[in-house]
Amino acid sequence: MxxxxxxxxxxxxxxxxxxxxxxxxxxxxxxxxxxxxxxxxxxxxxxxxxxxxxxxxxxxxxxxxxxxxxxxxxxxxxxxxxxxxxxxxxxxxxxxxxxxxxxxxxxxxxxxxxxxxxxxxxxxxxxxxxxxxxxxxxxxxxxxxxELRKLPPGQAATVWQYDPGYIGLDTYDVLRQHVVSHHFRFDETEQAQLFRSPHRYIxxxxxxxxxxxxxxxxxxxxxxxxxxxxxxxxxxxxxxxxxxxxx
CATH class of the missing domain: 3.40.50.150 (Vaccinia Virus protein VP39)
Incomplete structure (x- = not known):
């Protein structure tokens, strides 16, 4: 892909x-x-x-x-x-x-x-x-x-960025060497936008x-x-x- x-x-x-x-x-x-x-x-x-x-x-x-x-x-x-x-x-x-x-x-x-x-x-x-x-x-x-060193046993996700109005979160599949990046954008309302992209880390x-x-x-x-x-x-x-x- x-x-x-x-x-x-x-x-x-x-x-x-x-x-x-x-x-x-x-x-x-x-x-x-x-x-x-x-x-x-x-x-x-x-x-x-x-x-x-x-x-x-x-x-x-x-x-x-x-x-x-x-x-x-x-x-x-x-x-x-x-x-x-x-x-x-x-x-x-x-x-x-x-x-x-x-x-x-x-x-x-x-x-x-x-x-x-x-x-x-x-x-x-x-x-x-x-x-x-x-x-x-x-x-x-x-x-x-x-960033696998940040994953304790039993945890499959890391937050790699947090700014006002934005959170970047990665979820890992260590068997396939895959990660999905989740990009959350939000404002003062209860609504948020999510964009996700899959990757193979190297x-x-x-x-x-x-x-x-x-x-x-x-x-x-x-x-x-x-x-x-x-x-x-x-x-x-x-x-x-x-x-x-x-x-």
């Missing part, structure tokens, strides 16, 4: 939160800075490009950007910001769909690889990234670290093995886009994988 099965027109219309959340300058700015640096003089391809949260400002930095996206409503929202000539998008699954051209950078942000619910599908995603890259090209994955070491199967080496791993050290306490990571250069 990928986003196209979940992210219909209603979700696409309210996905963007300009200036806040994952659209906040302190979140988006370092992401775009790092990706622009990694792309260098080459072109970039975003798997699961969505509404263009990252692609639009990256293209604005002068990096040629293309995308693959399964959800057509998400692409429609992207088209309110950039036309097909500026950011071309191929409709399809990020694990198998091929976009034309070769790229110096392929990237997957905000935990999106976990939308593929099987290990085989996630491995194919790495292979698809390699298929698109020039020799020496990089594949960047932003992913959260499973340990960093497992992600590295997927990369090896596709011909990548781990070049760098940090706790965030600004380059903070990745430690045992880090809640997420930005991992940069690289193909061997041509000989």
């Amino acid at each position: 990928q986003k196209g099965n979940l992210w219909g027109a209603d979700v696409a219309r309210r996905y963007d939160t300009p200036g806040s959340g994952m659209f906040a300058p302190e979140v988006l700015g370092p992401t775009v800075d790092r990706l622009a640096e990694l792309a260098g003089e080459g072109a970039a391809l975003e798997f699961a490009i969505g509404t263009g949260r990252v692609a639009v400002p990256l293209a604005g930095r002068g990096v040629p950007v293309a995308g693959i996206e399964m959800s057509e409503p998400m692409i429609e929202q992207l088209r309110t910001k950039a036309d097909e000539a500026t950011i071309p998008v191929v409709v399809g699954d990020m694990a198998t769909t091929v976009a034309p051209g070769k790229f110096s950078l392929v990237y997957l942000v905000y935990n999106t690889i976990s939308n593929l619910l099987t290990q085989a599908g996630q491995v194919e995603c790495f292979r698809n990234a390699a298929r698109h890259l020039e020799p020496g090209g990089r594949f960047v994955v932003e992913l959260w670290v499973p 340990w960093p070491a497992e992600l590295d093995l997927m990369a090896q199967l596709a011909g990548f080496d781990l070049e760098a791993r940090h706790a965030d886009w600004a380059g903070a050290a990745f430690t045992a306490e880090s809640r997420s990571h930005v991992s940069v994988y690289r193909l061997p250069a041509a000989r």
Whole structure:
């Protein structure tokens, strides 16, 4: 399963939160800075490009950007910001769909690889990234670290965020390595909105093995886009994988 099965027109219309959340300058700015640096003089391809949260400002930095996206409503929202000539998008699954051209950078942000619910599908995603890259090209994955250490015996859920008007709750199936994220939004009334998304969580070491199967080496791993050290306490990571250069 990928986003196209979940992210219909209603979700696409309210996905963007300009200036806040994952659209906040302190979140988006370092992401775009790092990706622009990694792309260098080459072109970039975003798997699961969505509404263009990252692609639009990256293209604005002068990096040629293309995308693959399964959800057509998400692409429609992207088209309110950039036309097909500026950011071309191929409709399809990020694990198998091929976009034309070769790229110096392929990237997957905000935990999106976990939308593929099987290990085989996630491995194919790495292979698809390699298929698109020039020799020496990089594949960047932003992913959260499973919080199983927070689960005492007999408990299957963790609250990972609590803010005024919002609760983020994850329920785990440790046998299948699946997690369902529950996003509750509410106000002062008794009503609440719930959006749920299923994921397959991946340990960093497992992600590295997927990369090896596709011909990548781990070049760098940090706790965030600004380059903070990745430690045992880090809640997420930005991992940069690289193909061997041509000989």
